[in-house]
Amino acid sequence: MPGGLLTDLYELNMAVSYLRRGMTGPATFSLFARRLPPDRGFLIAAGLEDCLAFLEQFSFTADDLAWLSEAQGFADQDLAALRELRFTGEVWAVPEGTAVFAGEPLVEVTAPAAEAQLAETVLLNHVTVQTSIATKAARCVLAAAGAELVDFSFRRTQGTETGLAAARASAIAGFAATSNTEAARRYGLPAAGTMAHSFIEAFGSETKAFTAFAEDFPGKTTFLVDTYDTVEGVRTAIEVARTLSLPGPAAVRLDSGDLGALAVTARRMLDEAGLPGARIVASGGLDEYAIASLVARGAPIDAYGVGTKMGTSADAPYLDSAYKLTEFGGRPVMKLSEGKATLPGAKQVHRGPGGDLIALRGEPAPPGHQPLLVPVMRHGTRLHPPEQLATARQRCAHDLAWLPGPAQRLRSPTPVSVAISPALSALRQRLPSRLRPPGATALP
């Protein structure tokens, strides 16, 4: 799908105006989160790979152009210009899996204004949803304190395409596996899954269902034990394993009720049956808060299936993300709308021991600081092949370990401090007075 119409009408209107006037000088747009959602002390950047794939193949099909002519009345000269249009610009970005904070550019696009403008909608979309989900998943990883996490979100993500993105984002964040088979295939992830309640009901009894399952999948004997009564279900799982001379059920899965109390009971029953290696998997409406509470209670749960609330980032289903013009034809620009002021110029973020520093792109890094944004595309072509998911996953694990405790907190966290470089502050003050904010601004 070349995707020329995967945008908002106003982007097309503006692109046409720019093209008609030969306003093809370079424009820089900066994509960032204006603020962190409630109860977020950091974000895990994700979505860049889809952005680059989109930019690389961006063009208008003959059908797109026909619709613009017939339904929108675009003139022939405009259609001719759009027919030739490709993304020819440069992109700097924070690699996926990096921890970032409010105001920090995640992606910066420098291209002729029409090209950069037409990309706005899809770039915002990919980064907003994938960063939201990767962040939520990373919070589950922090809460699980070493227990394994499995993505169970596919049935309730907002769209099936987003289910694939959620499996990938949660893998970046540190999840061990996904139930989503298309995602497992596409991204090379471990697939996990056992049986549904309907399977027990179809066989009419847990004994029959567990026996059939163990026959069919001798290496995957995780039994779902809560269809009728969880304690009875655990007992049946143990009996079936004995009858079939299995080394034991590989695991029992608890999917309802008081998971903490049931896990204690199930653990005791399994241990008493001489099955200390049988694992306990818990699922059912879990999120980082529920996991943290189970961990705090010492629930003997080995793995958590985390679904809907992670896959929709339910308590923060979007970011206050923005894609803002910061430079046009070599001239820095900024927006002053109430509560939405922006920082001018192409930028870099330097990460150091005392926190992050947002600077103009050309500024040297302060001693001991590392730049977060790297060039990823020039002349519309990627500078590197798509990054391995494992690389982003390692980066995320590193950054989660680096995050100070107050930024990791699940409730009322304190993000790492983000400062503005003197040169960037000075540029802001040098802008014509009508482009200067009247007083203090929302941005750091």
Add this chain to the structure above:
Amino acid sequence: MPGGLLTDLYELNMAVSYLRRGMTGPATFSLFARRLPPDRGFLIAAGLEDCLAFLEQFSFTADDLAWLSEAQGFADQDLAALRELRFTGEVWAVPEGTAVFAGEPLVEVTAPAAEAQLAETVLLNHVTVQTSIATKAARCVLAAAGAELVDFSFRRTQGTETGLAAARASAIAGFAATSNTEAARRYGLPAAGTMAHSFIEAFGSETKAFTAFAEDFPGKTTFLVDTYDTVEGVRTAIEVARTLSLPGPAAVRLDSGDLGALAVTARRMLDEAGLPGARIVASGGLDEYAIASLVARGAPIDAYGVGTKMGTSADAPYLDSAYKLTEFGGRPVMKLSEGKATLPGAKQVHRGPGGDLIALRGEPAPPGHQPLLVPVMRHGTRLHPPEQLATARQRCAHDLAWLPGPAQRLRSPTPVSVAISPALSALRQRLPSRLRPPGATALP
């Protein structure tokens, strides 16, 4: 995309077990919302069209089967069975745009268990997200009290595919237009859009930007007036219209600040300039609550651009939806898991003057009642061509008008009463005692 792997691994595990054992008798699964999300007095059913499209083309590609063999170790006999598998079942459903309540089946699938089971994930996904968004959009329509609504959500929906679905769902709910051009093309919707703040900044002044825009789009002169200062922006819009001898700006768009107060000021300025026909469009973080508050203040706003919060259903980003086995091989079944009990048997919902009645499918409708579920697919084939979007939209308008005031309330609504037929209650009691809930259940 034939979609065989667009599912969870456990569906494939279960399908294989059913196929190996010749368990191909008809199974009925019922898709419903266990409860309404907070502050929801109704749901608007949506997503059926995508479900039917999925079922019609369901199959496994050679690549799917190769992955199941190599990565999952599926046996040759299982791969052979999956290779032949198509959806051959029957579907009953509530048409899109219908108002529904907790516990009411939205979709019922009757098919050999393997087929019905493999469809679970995608069917839940489509219905959950599209119903969530259509419901949120319908609440905006109720709040707007006749003002026009435009879908601005594409940049922050959870995925680009979901952006298209959100445009469609909001059109069903009664939105007048969308900014999303691919959705406008695909679904035949009016496209709407003007300019971004970046456009003003690129030209360096509102006068230049408005003038250029009016030259390029003489029929679409909606000017965005809040880039620097909203009142000055309205003044500039009026001046540019005068200078160019336009009949006036078609509209001014307010995107930040106190929208209610600014709308009053803008209205007065436009009226004093002799432009009573110039419209006022408001946008910026709006949802049904903000719209209701602006309407209650009497803000003279003609149209609202509604984005992120509608397109993600931000305060209720998912439904507690379920797809549950209710009948297997002619035998009614039910699940008893704590808080997740189900109603047995294939069902119908009858809507009458006193409320809704969930009944077994064969039961006659009580006098004055209309059935909500209709057959839509038999032998894996649709019974009718895809429904026109306008039909679903009319149905939704009818149902919104029908909803009693307490169900329409935005906060703490009271849904319409939903009863269980005597025959369904009796069936529940007749089930073997181990399949009966121990006491009161969560379902109506």
